[in-house]
Amino acid sequence: MISRRTRRKITNFVMFAMTGLCAAVAVSVLFFILGYLLWQGGRTLNWQFFTQLPAPVGETGGGFANAIIGSAKLLLLASLIGVPIGFLGGVYLAEFGGTTWAFIVRYTTDLLNGVPSIVMGIFAYALIVLPMKHFSTFAGGVALGVMMIPIAVRSTEEFLRAVPNSLREGALALGATKWRAIATVVIPAAMRGIITGIMLDVARVAGETAPLLFTAFNNRFSSPGWNQPTSSLPVMIFTYAIAPYEDWHRQAWAAGLVLLSLVLVTNIAARFILRRQSLVLRG
Amino acid sequence: MTTASPTIDRPVSPQHKFVQRLLRGDQIAHLITLIFASAIILVTALLFFELFRSSALTRQKFGFSFLMTTTWDPVALEFGALPFIYGTLVTSALALIIGVPLGLGAAVFLAELAPPRVSDGLAFLIELLAAVPSVIYGLLAIFTLIPLLRDYIAPVLRSTLGFLPFFQGPSYGVGLLAAGTVLAIMILPFIISISREVLLAVPREQREASLALGATRWETASHVVVPYAKAGIIGSIFLALARALGETMAVTMVIGNDPKINASLFAPGYSIAAVIANEFSEATSDIYISALIELGLVLFCITIAVNAIARLLILATTRKSTAHS
Numbered sequence: 001m002i003s004r005r006t007r008r009k010i011t012n013f014v015m016f017a018m019t020g021l022c023a024a025v026a027v028s029v030l031f032f033i034l035g036y037l038l039w040q041g042g043r044t045l046n047w048q049f050f051t052q053l054p055a056p057v058g059e060t061g062g063g064f065a066n067a068i069i070g071s072a073k074l075l076l077l078a079s080l081i082g083v084p085i086g087f088l089g090g091v092y093l094a095e096f097g098g099t100t101w102a103f104i105v106r107y108t109t110d111l112l113n114g115v116p117s118i119v120m121g122i123f124a125y126a127l128i129v130l131p132m133k134h135f136s137t138f139a140g141g142v143a144l145g146v147m148m149i150p151i152a153v154r155s156t157e158e159f160l161r162a163v164p165n166s167l168r169e170g171a172l173a174l175g176a177t178k179w180r181a182i183a184t185v186v187i188p189a190a191m192r193g194i195i196t197g198i199m200l201d202v203a204r205v206a207g208e209t210a211p212l213l214f215t216a217f218n219n220r221f222s223s224p225g226w227n228q229p230t231s232s233l234p235v236m237i238f239t240y241a242i243a244p245y246e247d248w249h250r251q252a253w254a255a256g257l258v259l260l261s262l263v264l265v266t267n268i269a270a271r272f273i274l275r276r277q278s279l280v281l282r283g
Numbered sequence: 284m285t286t287a288s289p290t291i292d293r294p295v296s297p298q299h300k301f302v303q304r305l306l307r308g309d310q311i312a313h314l315i316t317l318i319f320a321s322a323i324i325l326v327t328a329l330l331f332f333e334l335f336r337s338s339a340l341t342r343q344k345f346g347f348s349f350l351m352t353t354t355w356d357p358v359a360l361e362f363g364a365l366p367f368i369y370g371t372l373v374t375s376a377l378a379l380i381i382g383v384p385l386g387l388g389a390a391v392f393l394a395e396l397a398p399p400r401v402s403d404g405l406a407f408l409i410e411l412l413a414a415v416p417s418v419i420y421g422l423l424a425i426f427t428l429i430p431l432l433r434d435y436i437a438p439v440l441r442s443t444l445g446f447l448p449f450f451q452g453p454s455y456g457v458g459l460l461a462a463g464t465v466l467a468i469m470i471l472p473f474i475i476s477i478s479r480e481v482l483l484a485v486p487r488e489q490r491e492a493s494l495a496l497g498a499t500r501w502e503t504a505s506h507v508v509v510p511y512a513k514a515g516i517i518g519s520i521f522l523a524l525a526r527a528l529g530e531t532m533a534v535t536m537v538i539g540n541d542p543k544i545n546a547s548l549f550a551p552g553y554s555i556a557a558v559i560a561n562e563f564s565e566a567t568s569d570i571y572i573s574a575l576i577e578l579g580l581v582l583f584c585i586t587i588a589v590n591a592i593a594r595l596l597i598l599a600t601t602r603k604s605t606a607h608s
Contacts, residue, residue, distance in 0.1 A: 005433075007421065008499055008502070010413055011499070011501060012500060012501040012502070013500035014294070015396075015501040015505075016392075016396050016500075016501065018352070018388060019388040019391050019392035019396060020390030020392050021388075022384075022385045022386070022387075022389040022392060023388070023389035023392045023397070023405055023475075025385060025389075026385065026386070026389050026471050026475060027405055027408045027409065027412075029412060029471070030408055030411055030412045030415075030517070033412075033415060033419065033420075033423055034555075036423060037419070037423075040426075046513065076402070084319070085319050085322055085323065085326075088315065088316045088319035088320070089316070089319045089320040089322070089323055091316045092316035092317055092318065092319065092320035093325070094548060095316070096312075096313045096316055096317065102318075102320075103360065104324065104599055105320045105323060107594065108323055108324045109323055110324070110590070110594050111327065111587055111590050111591060111594070112323065112327050112330075114525050114529075114586055114587070114589075114590035115330065115529070115583060115586065115587070116524070116528070116529025116530070116531065116556060116583070116586055116591075117529070117531060117580065118317070118529065118531040118556045118559050118560055118582070119330070119334070119529070119579050119583045119586075120330075120517075121559075121563075121581060122333075122334060122337075122559065122563075122576055122579040123329075123330050123333055123334070125331075125563070126333040126334070126336075126337045126576070127333060130337075135564075138492065146326060146330075149323060149326070150323075153320075153323065159354050167547075177307050177308055177309050178309045178314075179308045179309050179311070179312035180308070181450045182312070192459075197490070200414075201553050204414065205418075207415075207416020207417070207419070208416070209416070209417065209418040209531075210417075210531035210532055210556070210560055213560055213563065213564060214563045214564040217564060226302055230301070230494075233448060234416060234418045234532075235424060237418050237419070238418050238421070238532060238536070241418075241421065241422045241425055241536065242425070242536060251424070252422060256418075256419050256422050259416060259418075259419065260415065260416070260419055263414050263415065263416060264411060264414065264415075267410070267411055268411070271407060282389065
C-alpha cells in the first residue's frame with residue numbers, strides 16, 4: 001500500500017514529465033522543419049537559384065531571381081505604407097492618447113491583426129485591382145502594407161512606453177516643448193527597439209502568400225516598374241509545391257529554405273539586439 | 284538693449300493664444316499622430332465596407348440561403364457555402380482537440396515546472412515556430428505528413444476506431460484530418476506563448492501560499508495558478524481558434540479541395556479560406572467573384588467576433604493580476 005504522500009509525489013513527477021513532453025513535442029517541430037528543409041533544400045540550392053529566371057515547363061534548372069526581386073519590391077512598398085501609419089499611430093498611443101480614444105484605437109489594431117490574410121487580399125483586390133482592371137506589384141504591396149500596420153503600432157507603442165518618464169521630464173524641464181521632447185529625446189531613446197520591431201514585422205509579411213495570390217498574382221518573367229503582376233518567393237513556393245513535376249518540387253524546397261532562413265535570422269538577430277522576450281506575439 | 288517685442292504689445296485674444304500654441308508645434312504633432320492613429324480605424328471600417336459592397340450581387344440573389352445550401356457550381360452559377368463552412372469548422376475543431384491539451388501542457392511546464400533558464404530558451408524556440416510562414420508548413424505537410432497519415436496513421440485509426448463514422452472509408456492522405464493536424468501544429472505556439480505569459484502574470488503570493496500549505500508544485504499549478512488565470516487561458520484558445528479559422532495556405536495545400544460534406548475525417552474537404560485562394564483569380568463572372576467575396580465577408584465576421592472575445596478575456600486577466608501585485 002502506497003502512502004498518500006508518496007502518491008502525491010509520484011503524481012507530481014509524472015505530470016512534470018508529461019507536460020515536459022508536450023513542450024518537447026512543440027520544440028521538436030521547429031527542429032524537424034529546419035532539418036528537413038536544410039536536407040531537401042540544401043541539395044538543390046545553388047548560385048543559379050539567385051541569378052536566373054524560372055526555366056520553362058519540362059526543362060530543368062533555372063532560378064527564382066525574379067521572385068526574389070519581386071519580394072523585395074513588395075516589401076519595400078509594404079513598408080512605405082505600413083511603417084508611417086504604424087509608427088505615428090504608435091506615437092499617438094504612447095505619448096498623446098487619452099483613455100477612451102486610445103483604447104478604441106488599440107482594440108481596433110488588435111482586431112485588424114486578427115483579420116485573416118486572405119481577407120486582406122480581397123480588400124486590396126476590391127480597392128486596387130478592380131478599378132485598375134489588372135494585377136500589379138502595387139496592389140500586392142498595399143495588401144502587405146495594411147498587414148504590417150498592427151504590429152508596427154503595437155511594438156512602437158511598447159518601446160516608447162519603456163522609455164523612463166524621467167527622460168521626458170528632464171527635456172520638458174529644460175524648456176523643450178512636448179513634441180520636441182518626444183522627437184529629440186524619447187524617440188531616439190526607443191529607436192533601437194522600434195527599428196527591431198519593424199524588422200520583425202517585415203519578416204512576418206515576407207512569408208505571407210495568401211494576400212498576394214490575386215493582387216500581385218505571379219509572373220514567369222521579371223516585372224519592370226510597379227504596374228505589372230510580379231512573382232514573389234512565397235507564391236512561387238506554393239505554385240511549385242502543388243505542381244506535379246519533381247524538378248519543381250526541388251526548386252520549392254530551395255525557395256523554402258531561403259525564405260525560412262531569412263525569417264529565422266531576422267528573429268534571432270532581433271532577440272540578440274533586444275534581449276527581451278515575446279515580441280512576435282504581442283502584436 | 285532691446286525694445287519690447289511686438290508680441291507683448293499686441294492684445295492677447297483667445298484665438299491668438301491658440302495660434303501661438305499651434306505654432307509651438309504640440310497641437311500639430313498631436314493632430315498628425317491622431318490622424319494616423321484614426322487611419323487604422325478607417326482602414327478597418329473600409330475593409331468591412333469593401334467586403335460588404337463587393338458582395339452585394341450574391342447577397343441580393345441568394346440571401347441567407349447562401350449559407351445554408353450545399354451546391355457550389357460556378358458553371359450553373361449556383362453558390363452554396365455550407366461545405367466550406369463545414370470544412371472550416373471541422374478542421375478548426377480538430378486543431379483545437381489536438382492542439383489545446385498539448386499547448387496547455389507545454390505552457391504549464393514552461394511557466395510553473397521548468398527551471399527559468401530552460402523555460403526562457405524553450406519559449407524563444409516556440410516563438411520562432413510562430414514565425415515560420417504558413418506556406419512552409421504546407422510544403423512540409425504535403426511531402427511528410429500526408430504520406431505518414433495515408434500509410435500508417437489512417438490504417439491504425441480505421442482498425443481501432445473504425446466503428447465511428449469519422450474514421451471510415453479510404454484515406455488518400457489529403458483531407459480534413461490532414462488539415463486539422465497541420466492547423467494544430469500551427470496554433471501550438473500561440474496557445475503556448477500567450478498562456479505562458481498569462482500564467483506568469485499570476486501573483487507570486489498565490490503560489491507561495493499554496494506551497495507553504497504543503498502542496499506539491501503540480502498541485503499548486505493545477506489547483507491554484509491555472510484556475511486563477513482561467514480567463515486568459517481561454518482567451519489564448521480563442522485567439523488560436525481565430526488563427527485556425529482564417530489560416531489559408533497550409534490548409535489549401537492539404538485539405539483535398541472537394542466541396543462535399545463528409546462525416547469521415549479521411550475524406551477530402553474544403554475550407555472558406557482555401558476556396559477563395561484557389562478560385563479567386565480564375566473567377567470569370569461578376570456573380571462568381573461576388574460569391575467568393577461574400578465568403579470572405581463571412582470569414583471576416585467570424586474571426587473578428589472570435590478575436591474580440593479573446594482580447595477581452597486576455598485583457599481581463601492581465602488587468603486583474605496587475606491590480607493585485
